[in-house]
Amino acid sequence: MADLQDEPHSVGVGAEDVPVTAPAFTGGALDRAAELLAVHPVADGCNTLVxxxxxxxxxxIDTPDTGVDTDIPRLRAGGVGAQFWTLLVPPGRPRPDAAADQVxxxxxxxxxxxxxxxxRYSDSLCLALSADDMADARNRGRIASxxxxxxxxxxxDSLGALRAFHALGVRILAPAGAPWAEEGLTAFGHEVVKEVNRxxxxxxxxxxxxAAACQLAAASxxxxIISNTGAAALNPHPGNVTDEVLLALRAANGMAMVTFDTARTGDSLHAVADHLDHVRAIAGPEGVGLGASFGAERGGPRPTGLTxxxxxxxxxxxxxxxxWTESDLALLTWGNAQRVLRDAEFTARAAQHRRAP
Structure with a gap:
C-alpha cells in the first residue's frame, strides 16, 4: 500500500475540466477512479517536456492551450502528483553520435x-530529491518533480560527473548506450552501480x-526501474521489456512503468490496460507503474482516451x-514509485557506512 505519512492534500482530479475522448464507464468506475487518485495520485515515470x-x-504550461500535450491543468485533471522529467534526448532526435563532452x-x-x-511554476511544481519530498509535495498540493x-x-572513466549531477538534483541514471553497460558490466560499470546505490x-x-538489464538488476x-516500456510478450517492439527482465525486476523489487506510446502499447486505452495486466502478472502488483512518455508537441499518435x-x-x-483492487491501484499509481525511492535511500544509508566517495 502507498506510504501515507500524513493525511494527504487532495490533488485536483477534475477530469471534467479537460475533455478526454474515452469510453463511458458503468457502475461509477470513473467516480471511484477520481476518488482514488485524490488520495493516491499518479507518479509518472517519464515526461519529455523538458x-x-x-x-x-x-x-x-499554466494554460491548456500551449501546443504541447502536457501542462499544469492537464496534470492536475489527471491526478498527477509526481513526475519524473527525463533529461535524455528523445530517440530519433539530433546528435545520436555526439561526442561525450557534447552529451x-x-x-x-x-x-x-x-x-x-x-x-517559473513554483506554485504547482517543486523539485523533489527524496521519497519524503514526494509525500510532502502531495500533502501541499504540488507536483513532486x-x-x-x-x-x-x-x-x-570517472564518477565525478555522476556526483556533480547528483549535486544538481538528478536522481536517475540511464545506462542504455553507455560503453560500460552495453555488453555486460565492465569493472567501471560495477563502480557506477555501487556509486548510484551510495x-x-x-x-x-x-x-x-x-541480458544487460538482468545483470544491472542483479548488481544493484x-x-x-524501467521508466517507460511495454510488454514484449504482447508486442515485440525493441523498446518493450521481456518476461525474463520482468522476472528479474520482481526478484530485485524493482518496477516497470508502462508507456502510452502507440508503437509500443497500441492505439487504445484498452491496449494499454492489456500491457498493465501483463506486467502486473509477471512482475507482481509491486512491480508495475506508469510512465506515459507525454511531453511532446501535440499531434503525435497517442492511444484513444490517453492523448x-x-x-x-x-x-x-x-x-x-x-x-483491479483499489489497493493494487494505489500501488500502481503512487505506492510502488515511493517504495522504490525509499528502498534506494535505505540502501544508500547502509552503503555510506562502508564506502567513501
Missing part, C-alpha cells in the same frame, strides 16, 4: 531548463538489452472494471 521546452522556450553539455542544458521550469534520468554515456539514485534500465543492491495526462482517471476506471 526537451520540448528547450526547443520552444516560450510555451506557457554532457546537452545534459547540463536540459537540467538548467528543468530547474527553470520548477522556479524528479530530475532524470540522465544518460549513462556522460560517464567515461547516492540513493535510481538506475533506469529503459532501452537496455535483456537497490531496486531498479494527454488528463486521461489517467479513465485508465484507472478501466482497470477497476477489469477487477
Amino acid at each position: 526537451w520540448t521546452l528547450r526547443l520552444s522556450p516560450y510555451h506557457d 554532457v553539455s546537452d545534459t547540463l542544458e536540459q537540467i538548467d531548463v528543468a530547474r527553470s521550469l520548477m522556479r 524528479f530530475l532524470g534520468p540522465v544518460p549513462g554515456s556522460t560517464l567515461t 547516492l540513493a539514485m535510481l538506475l533506469d534500465l529503459t532501452g537496455c538489452p535483456p 543492491k537497490a531496486p531498479v 494527454d495526462p488528463s486521461g489517467y482517471p479513465h485508465l484507472i476506471a478501466e482497470l477497476l472494471e477489469r477487477g
